[in-house]
Amino acid sequence: MKQTTGSQKIPGFLLKWTVLSLFLILTLMPFLWLLISSLKTTFEIESGGFSFPASLQFINYVNAVSIANLPLLFTNSVLVAVLAVALNVAVGSLAAFVLAREQFPGRDFLYVALTAGILIPIISFLVPYFILITRIGLYNNLISLILIYAAVNIPVTVFLITSFMKAIPKEMEEAAVMDGCTFSTRFWRIILPLAQSGLATAGTFCFIYAWNEFILAMLFTSSESTRTVQLGIRFFQSQFQTDYGPMFAAIMLSILPTVAVYVFMHNKIISGLTAGAVKG
Amino acid sequence: MSNRKVLTVLTALAMGLVFLTGQLSAQEIVLKWPLIWVGGDGKAAPVKAIIEAFNAENAGKIKVEVEEQPNYDAYEQKVRVSLAAGIAPGDIFTFKLNPATAEFYKSPLVMDLSKDLTGAWAKNFPAASIKQATIGGKLKSIPFEIGVTPVWYNMDLMNKAGIKATPKTAAEFWAAADKLKALGIDPIAQNTGSTNAYITMLWFSHIAASRGGANVWAKPITDKVFVDSLKDLKRMYGYSNQDAIGAAPAIANGHFVKAESAIYTNGSWRLAATLKDGPTVYENLAWDYLPAFGANKNSIPMFLQAMIAAGETKDPARRAAILTFLKYFTAPDNVKKISLASGAMFTVPFTFEPANPVEAGLQKFMTLVQKASFTVPNLEVALGPAAVAEFGQRVSLYLTGGATEDEVLKAIAKKLED
Structure with missing residues (x-):
C-alpha cells in the first residue's frame, strides 16, 4: 500500500478545515448577527443590517422582559414544553417498545402508519385540530397545546425510540424473561433504562418543537394568561412596524432554554441518533 | 321559628340570589x-x-x-x-x-x-x-x-441635487434620479424581501396604474402594460439601495428615514414613525403622485x-x-x-385641525386623494395573496437579471389560474 507523505496530507488538511470553517461561520453568523442586533436601536437595525451599535442598548433586554411580560410567558412555555415532552415520551416509548420487541401481525404496517406522520405538514391538521379543541372546551387552555404538541411529535418519537430499542440485544430481555420478568417489568426495568439515549433524543426534539412553535399557539390561545414565548415575541411587531431592538432581545432570551437543553443533552442526542441510524 | 323553617327560608333566599345573579349576568x-x-x-x-x-x-x-x-x-x-x-x-x-x-x-x-x-x-x-x-x-x-401610498420625496436631498420641485414627468423623474445618484445618494428606496416585496410591489403598482389606467388590474397580468411596468421597475432598481434584494420593508423605511434614500413610497401609517425617527427628514417631506410613466397622470394607489x-x-x-x-x-x-x-x-371622514405635523401630513394625503384623477388598488389587494407571493418570489431574480418579464408574469398568471 502506498504511504501518504506529509506534503500530500497538507491539501486535504487545508480543504477539511476550510470547509469546516465555512460551516462554522454559516452557523454562527446568524446567531452573532442576532446578538449584535439585540444591542442596537430599532433605527440602527433598519438603517443597516451588519453595522455595530453606536452604544450598547441593554435597555432592549429590560424592555423585552417588561413589555412582553417574559416571566409569565417563560413559565407558560416551560409548562407546555415539559408536560408535552413527558406525555410524548411516555406514549411514544410504550408504542416503540411493542413495535420494537414484540412480534404480531400487522406490526410493520402499524409502524409505517405511525411514523408516516413525519411527512405530513402540520398545516393540514389545523382545521380538524381547531374543531376538536373547541368542541372539547380546551380553547384558550394550555392543556390544548400540551396535548397537540405531544401528539404532533409522536411519529418522530416512535421512529427514534423504536430504532433505538431494536438495537438492544434480545438476549438481555430473554434472560429477564427466564428470571420471571413480566411484560411491564421488562419495559420498565430492562428496556426503558437501556433506551435512555433514545428517550433523551426524542424528548429534546419534542421540547425544541414545543418551545418554538407559533401557529398552533396562535390558533388555540387568545389571552395573556395562556400566551407562550413565541406569541409574546410577536407583540413587538405590528402590521406595518416592528420594534426590532427589544424583539431581537426577546428572541435572544427565548433561544437560551433550547440551547441549554441541547448543551446538556447533546451526548445523549448524538448517541441516540447514531444508534438509530446504524442499527435501526 | 323552627330550624326546619329557618333552613327553608335560607334555601329560598339562596336560590333567589342565585337566580338574580344569573339574571344579572345574563x-x-x-x-x-x-x-x-x-x-x-x-x-x-x-x-x-x-x-x-x-x-x-x-x-x-x-x-x-x-x-x-x-x-x-x-x-x-x-x-x-x-x-x-x-x-x-x-x-x-x-x-x-x-x-x-x-x-x-x-x-x-x-x-x-x-x-x-x-x-x-x-x-x-x-x-x-x-x-x-x-x-x-x-x-x-x-x-x-x-391605505393611501403616494410617492414621498426628501426635498432636502432633492434640493442638494439641484431639484427644486417634485418631478411632474417621467423624464424629470429619471433626471432627478441621475442627479441624486451623482451625489452619492441612493435615489429610490426599495425592498424585495418578505412575502410581498412590499415597497417594490407598491412601486410596481404605481407604474402599472400610470401605464394601464383605473382598470389596470382587469387586464391579463401578461398584458404589455405589465411587461413595460416591470421594465420601468428594473430601471428603478438601478437607482435603488444596494441591499434592496431580499430586504424587509423596514430596510427601505430605514434608508428613507435616515436620509440615505430620497424617493420612497408607503402609506400614512409611516408618518408618525418618520416624525419620531427622522424629524429633520419629516420637516422636508413632500408627497406627490408618481409622474406619468404611461398615459395616465395623477393616479394614486388606494x-x-x-x-x-x-x-x-x-x-x-x-x-x-x-x-x-x-x-x-x-x-x-x-x-x-x-x-x-x-x-x-x-373611510370615515372627520374634520382635520392640522395642529401637529402628523395631522398636517394626513391632510396632504387626503388632498392628494381628493385631487387624484383616479385611485387604484395595489397588486396585493387587486390580485390576492397568492399572486403577490409569486411576485415577491420572482421579482428579486428578475431585477438581478435571472428571469425575463415574460417568465415573471407567466408565473403570476399561473398562480392566478390555480
Missing part, C-alpha cells in the same frame, strides 16, 4: 374581538381607550373583550381556519379585502350588514367604499381603514386596508349589541382619535 352580553391593533401597533392605545370607554358606558349591558392577536399573517390564518371549522372567529373581527378573503362573504358565519348600514350610520362612510365592500348584494364587512366584520348570531339581543358597538367604534370622533394617534387613514 343581561350583560360579552362580545369577543380578536384584535390585531395591539402591542406595538400605532392604533393599539386609542383603540383600547375607545373599547374601555364603550365598556364603561355600557356597564352591565355590553362588554367587549379583546383577544390580542399581534401577528397579522397568523391572525388571518386563524380567521380562515375558524371559518373552515364552522366557528365564527369572533363576534367582531377584521380582515383585508382581497380576492382570497372575499370568499368569507360566502360564509353563513359572517353577518350581513347590508340592512343595518343605512341611514345616519351609512352617512359616515363614502358611498364608493360601501359599494366596494358590497359583494353579491351582501355587505359582510364594513369598509374601515384605507385600497381598503381593514374591513370590520361580525360573527352571525340568531340572538337578536346579541346582534343589537354588536351593532351598537360597531356604530360607536366607527363614529367620526372615535375614528379621528385613532387616526391622529397612529397616522392611519379611514
Whole structure:
C-alpha cells in the first residue's frame, strides 16, 4: 500500500478545515448577527443590517422582559414544553417498545402508519385540530397545546425510540424473561433504562418543537394568561412596524432554554441518533 | 321559628340570589374581538381607550373583550381556519379585502350588514367604499381603514441635487434620479424581501396604474402594460439601495428615514414613525403622485386596508349589541382619535385641525386623494395573496437579471389560474 507523505496530507488538511470553517461561520453568523442586533436601536437595525451599535442598548433586554411580560410567558412555555415532552415520551416509548420487541401481525404496517406522520405538514391538521379543541372546551387552555404538541411529535418519537430499542440485544430481555420478568417489568426495568439515549433524543426534539412553535399557539390561545414565548415575541411587531431592538432581545432570551437543553443533552442526542441510524 | 323553617327560608333566599345573579349576568352580553391593533401597533392605545370607554358606558349591558392577536399573517390564518371549522372567529373581527378573503362573504358565519348600514350610520362612510365592500348584494364587512401610498420625496436631498420641485414627468423623474445618484445618494428606496416585496410591489403598482389606467388590474397580468411596468421597475432598481434584494420593508423605511434614500413610497401609517425617527427628514417631506410613466397622470394607489366584520348570531339581543358597538367604534370622533394617534387613514371622514405635523401630513394625503384623477388598488389587494407571493418570489431574480418579464408574469398568471 502506498504511504501518504506529509506534503500530500497538507491539501486535504487545508480543504477539511476550510470547509469546516465555512460551516462554522454559516452557523454562527446568524446567531452573532442576532446578538449584535439585540444591542442596537430599532433605527440602527433598519438603517443597516451588519453595522455595530453606536452604544450598547441593554435597555432592549429590560424592555423585552417588561413589555412582553417574559416571566409569565417563560413559565407558560416551560409548562407546555415539559408536560408535552413527558406525555410524548411516555406514549411514544410504550408504542416503540411493542413495535420494537414484540412480534404480531400487522406490526410493520402499524409502524409505517405511525411514523408516516413525519411527512405530513402540520398545516393540514389545523382545521380538524381547531374543531376538536373547541368542541372539547380546551380553547384558550394550555392543556390544548400540551396535548397537540405531544401528539404532533409522536411519529418522530416512535421512529427514534423504536430504532433505538431494536438495537438492544434480545438476549438481555430473554434472560429477564427466564428470571420471571413480566411484560411491564421488562419495559420498565430492562428496556426503558437501556433506551435512555433514545428517550433523551426524542424528548429534546419534542421540547425544541414545543418551545418554538407559533401557529398552533396562535390558533388555540387568545389571552395573556395562556400566551407562550413565541406569541409574546410577536407583540413587538405590528402590521406595518416592528420594534426590532427589544424583539431581537426577546428572541435572544427565548433561544437560551433550547440551547441549554441541547448543551446538556447533546451526548445523549448524538448517541441516540447514531444508534438509530446504524442499527435501526 | 323552627330550624326546619329557618333552613327553608335560607334555601329560598339562596336560590333567589342565585337566580338574580344569573339574571344579572345574563343581561350583560360579552362580545369577543380578536384584535390585531395591539402591542406595538400605532392604533393599539386609542383603540383600547375607545373599547374601555364603550365598556364603561355600557356597564352591565355590553362588554367587549379583546383577544390580542399581534401577528397579522397568523391572525388571518386563524380567521380562515375558524371559518373552515364552522366557528365564527369572533363576534367582531377584521380582515383585508382581497380576492382570497372575499370568499368569507360566502360564509353563513359572517353577518350581513347590508340592512343595518343605512341611514345616519351609512352617512359616515363614502358611498364608493360601501359599494366596494358590497359583494353579491351582501355587505359582510364594513369598509374601515384605507391605505393611501403616494410617492414621498426628501426635498432636502432633492434640493442638494439641484431639484427644486417634485418631478411632474417621467423624464424629470429619471433626471432627478441621475442627479441624486451623482451625489452619492441612493435615489429610490426599495425592498424585495418578505412575502410581498412590499415597497417594490407598491412601486410596481404605481407604474402599472400610470401605464394601464383605473382598470389596470382587469387586464391579463401578461398584458404589455405589465411587461413595460416591470421594465420601468428594473430601471428603478438601478437607482435603488444596494441591499434592496431580499430586504424587509423596514430596510427601505430605514434608508428613507435616515436620509440615505430620497424617493420612497408607503402609506400614512409611516408618518408618525418618520416624525419620531427622522424629524429633520419629516420637516422636508413632500408627497406627490408618481409622474406619468404611461398615459395616465395623477393616479394614486388606494385600497381598503381593514374591513370590520361580525360573527352571525340568531340572538337578536346579541346582534343589537354588536351593532351598537360597531356604530360607536366607527363614529367620526372615535375614528379621528385613532387616526391622529397612529397616522392611519379611514373611510370615515372627520374634520382635520392640522395642529401637529402628523395631522398636517394626513391632510396632504387626503388632498392628494381628493385631487387624484383616479385611485387604484395595489397588486396585493387587486390580485390576492397568492399572486403577490409569486411576485415577491420572482421579482428579486428578475431585477438581478435571472428571469425575463415574460417568465415573471407567466408565473403570476399561473398562480392566478390555480
